[in-house]
Amino acid sequence: MSQVLSGSGMTSQRTRSRMIERLREKGIRNERVLAALAAVPRHVFIEEALASRAYEDTALPLGFSQTISQPFIV
DSSP states (O other): OOOOSSOOGGGSHHHHHHHHHHHHHTTOOOHHHHHHHHHSOGGGTSOGGGGGGTTSSSOEEEETTEEEOOTTTO
16 A cells, blocks of 8 residues: 555545544544544555545444544544
């Protein structure tokens, strides 16, 4: 898996920022948690075919019968 950390399009920093905005709207207020979620390039950990969904509030498969938790759960 050789995805770029900064990303473009659906894996861009702007997309991560929108995810953080949605989490704030849902009541997440801990700035340390929000900063950590903003820093993690979720698209790097999932299959490339699902990269466009990496910042949605949904769990996604990582492979090996594992999933990456949806951001609201974290």
